Amino acid sequence: MSFTKVAKTGDVAEGHGKCVVVGGKNIALFNVGGTYYAIDDACPHKGGPLSEGTLNGNDVTCPWHGAIFDVTTGAHLSGPGASNVNEYKCRVEGDDVEVDA
Ligand code: FES
Numbered sequence: 001m002s003f004t005k006v007a008k009t010g011d012v013a014e015g016h017g018k019c020v021v022v023g024g025k026n027i028a029l030f031n032v033g034g035t036y037y038a039i040d041d042a043c044p045h046k047g048g049p050l051s052e053g054t055l056n057g058n059d060v061t062c063p064w065h066g067a068i069f070d071v072t073t074g075a076h077l078s079g080p081g082a083s084n085v086n087e088y089k090c091r092v093e094g095d096d097v098e099v100d101a
Helices: none
Strands: 003-008 016-022 025-032 035-040 054-056 059-061 068-070 076-078 087-093 096-100
Touching (some): 003 016
Antiparallel strands (some): 016 025, 025 035, 035 087, 054 059, 068 076
């Protein structure tokens, strides 16, 4: 288990996402009501950037073709494709957001 600082808490507004890179991997970091969640950025359908998707509660809609994932679990909920994405543990230390990826 190894947490890496990826952002300041103020870098990701509530209800929005941000792409961060951990160990060469693109991760989508989301702020849901002040709690941070991290999943793979690349949509398993065709690689759309989930960090740029629209967040509705816990669910993000891929900006390319509309697949929907639960950012708290990485579960694929609907839309094209059928694969889940990986979910990564997040924690806040002071005003740093850290991801274990
Ligand atoms: S790339 Fe995400 S739905 Fe197609």
